[in-house]
Amino acid sequence: MNKIVRINMADLTSSTEPVPAEWIGLAGRALTSTIVAKEVPPTCHALGASNKLVFSPGLLTGTSAANSGRLSAGAKSPLTGGIKECNAGGTAARMLAKLGILALIVEGLPKEDKWYSIHIAKDAITISEETELIGKGNYCLVNHVQARFGKPVGIMSVGPAGEMKMLSANISVVDPDVHIRSLGRGGLGAVMGSKKIKFISIDDAGTPPVMPKDPVKFKAAARIFAKTLLDHPVSGQALPTYGTNVLVNILNEAGGLPTRNFSSGQYAAHDKISGETMHATIVARGGQPSHGCHPGCQIQCSQIYNDKEGKYLTSGFEYETIWGFGANCCIEDLDDIAQADHIMDDIGVDSIETPVMFGVAMEAGILPFGDGKGVVRMLRDDIGKGTPLGRILGGGAGQLGRIYGMTRVPVVKNQGIPAYDPRSVKGIGVTYAMTTMGADHTSGYAIATNILNVGGHVNPLSKEGQIDLARNLQIATAAIDSTGMCLFIAFPALDIPECLSSLIDMINAHYAINLTGDDVTALGKSVLKIEHQFNLDAGLSKEHDRLPEFFSKEALPPHNAIWDFTPEELDTFWNF
Numbered sequence: 001m002n003k004i005v006r007i008n009m010a011d012l013t014s015s016t017e018p019v020p021a022e023w024i025g026l027a028g029r030a031l032t033s034t035i036v037a038k039e040v041p042p043t044c045h046a047l048g049a050s051n052k053l054v055f056s057p058g059l060l061t062g063t064s065a066a067n068s069g070r071l072s073a074g075a076k077s078p079l080t081g082g083i084k085e086c087n088a089g090g091t092a093a094r095m096l097a098k099l100g101i102l103a104l105i106v107e108g109l110p111k112e113d114k115w116y117s118i119h120i121a122k123d124a125i126t127i128s129e130e131t132e133l134i135g136k137g138n139y140c141l142v143n144h145v146q147a148r149f150g151k152p153v154g155i156m157s158v159g160p161a162g163e164m165k166m167l168s169a170n171i172s173v174v175d176p177d178v179h180i181r182s183l184g185r186g187g188l189g190a191v192m193g194s195k196k197i198k199f200i201s202i203d204d205a206g207t208p209p210v211m212p213k214d215p216v217k218f219k220a221a222a223r224i225f226a227k228t229l230l231d232h233p234v235s236g237q238a239l240p241t242y243g244t245n246v247l248v249n250i251l252n253e254a255g256g257l258p259t260r261n262f263s264s265g266q267y268a269a270h271d272k273i274s275g276e277t278m279h280a281t282i283v284a285r286g287g288q289p290s291h292g293c294h295p296g297c298q299i300q301c302s303q304i305y306n307d308k309e310g311k312y313l314t315s316g317f318e319y320e321t322i323w324g325f326g327a328n329c330c331i332e333d334l335d336d337i338a339q340a341d342h343i344m345d346d347i348g349v350d351s352i353e354t355p356v357m358f359g360v361a362m363e364a365g366i367l368p369f370g371d372g373k374g375v376v377r378m379l380r381d382d383i384g385k386g387t388p389l390g391r392i393l394g395g396g397a398g399q400l401g402r403i404y405g406m407t408r409v410p411v412v413k414n415q416g417i418p419a420y421d422p423r424s425v426k427g428i429g430v431t432y433a434m435t436t437m438g439a440d441h442t443s444g445y446a447i448a449t450n451i452l453n454v455g456g457h458v459n460p461l462s463k464e465g466q467i468d469l470a471r472n473l474q475i476a477t478a479a480i481d482s483t484g485m486c487l488f489i490a491f492p493a494l495d496i497p498e499c500l501s502s503l504i505d506m507i508n509a510h511y512a513i514n515l516t517g518d519d520v521t522a523l524g525k526s527v528l529k530i531e532h533q534f535n536l537d538a539g540l541s542k543e544h545d546r547l548p549e550f551f552s553k554e555a556l557p558p559h560n561a562i563w564d565f566t567p568e569e570l571d572t573f574w575n576f
Helices: 028-039 092-098 138-149 188-194 215-231 233-254 275-284 319-325 334-347 353-363 372-383 388-393 397-403 426-434 466-483 487-495 497-511 517-538 567-574
Strands: 003-008 013-018 052-057 071-076 083-088 101-107 116-120 125-129 154-157 171-174 180-183 197-202 288-291 302-306 312-315
Touching: 003 125, 013 125, 028 052, 028 071, 028 083, 028 101, 028 466, 028 517, 052 092, 052 188, 071 092, 071 188, 083 180, 083 517, 092 101, 092 154, 092 197, 138 154, 138 180, 138 197, 138 334, 171 188, 180 334, 215 233, 215 487, 215 497, 233 275, 233 288, 233 319, 233 487, 275 288, 275 302, 275 334, 312 334, 319 334, 319 353, 334 372, 353 372, 353 388, 353 397, 372 388, 388 397, 426 466, 426 567, 466 487, 466 517, 466 567, 487 497, 497 517
Parallel strands: 003 101, 116 197
Antiparallel strands: 003 013, 052 071, 052 101, 071 083, 116 125, 154 171, 154 197, 171 180, 288 302, 302 312
């Protein structure tokens, strides 16, 4: 990858630049956050002309390395007010890498009230007015765009929620089987919508394969790396069989499954929404219990979930989504949750922020707990169509909580807290509080060590060791997010020494360099510090690195655990 592409929506032009010297060696999250920190004024309006939307493949994206197909997107978040990086699978990352594009930077706002599409190919970048697909959902859009070009192309798009600049709007990315994946959190779909871009299509036809500089060493390291993914019980067995939803029963047993808007740690109907039940349902209906979200995915934790008639309903049916509508909203019917997932993919809203919001909405009395049909109706008819209530709901849990005067609103930096209660799993609570991204479990997945005993064990109910655990995992994750690797390689990386060493060997062989483990750690630290400084400059102080008050006031059954970290203890997170 040897070039930077800029799209200027103010004058509808594109330009190509060589990679600046200070950006060489950066990719993925490291590059998106570096560019945002350098080029976006921290105090700017996230939906205004000064914000920029940056896409970057990872260091190994486009190679033959297993699970290396992730794409990072970055901007100032309209939801959190701070810096944002999120990543997804799909085909776009690999295509950008084959085109030699290290970063795609979209800047400015159009002068006219028109919508546009962008097409990126080997020899040309075309910015065209788009009229046919405005107002359409992502499923319709993907089918039309593929037909328009007459062949598979990479697609990054926004649904109606992004067009309406809702704070929960995401950016959808098509996968190899033309299913929807999401650059989900932080409202980046609203940023893309503010720039009046309905979709970006990518055609890598005529480009050569991405080849390492030392193919012999790369191939040897890649074999070792792939074997470690298969050998680990989580990445090689649990995730391919049950997907991420394997965690429902595990977290319920641990008393850390947030239930009924975070008022309990266990859900009586957990078996009805578990990974085991989901797996059996998929098999019985002729779906696919194991499926990859991007080319080269070896873990295959995605799946294809069919309805009762055996017709496609959703793919990438994730634990966080199933928890959010299941335990958190007390919806017992997997089909209702799958239908909600389908609609969220179509209208383009985050499938974590949205069910967290519905948990608050149910406590506010907008609809009853357990009303799956009501959730489906509101997603389709209110959020999808932008009614006044729909725009409130589409603003996320924090916005809805403020409007309805609620006190149990599970957000950090205005972003909804995912599927692990921080009172019973304290390591993930530190991650929620301290990550630069707002509440985000993927920033430092302490569940691995607190609950799954991966990389050792730190007692989830004790404060001891949790800040060090969350810090080390956040540093490591920032580095992984820069490689283009799926986060789930962290499971073998924590337990099998050859996993991390072979990852570094692949990077070295690909670029003919000599990175060490210390260099990778230094990269992760640098990324976190860049992001933290942006947030401080944007007005997010250390007082924003806190969990909502109710976590320290309300004891969580069944352990009657509370959140008991002091501000002073949390502030030591940044001592590195």
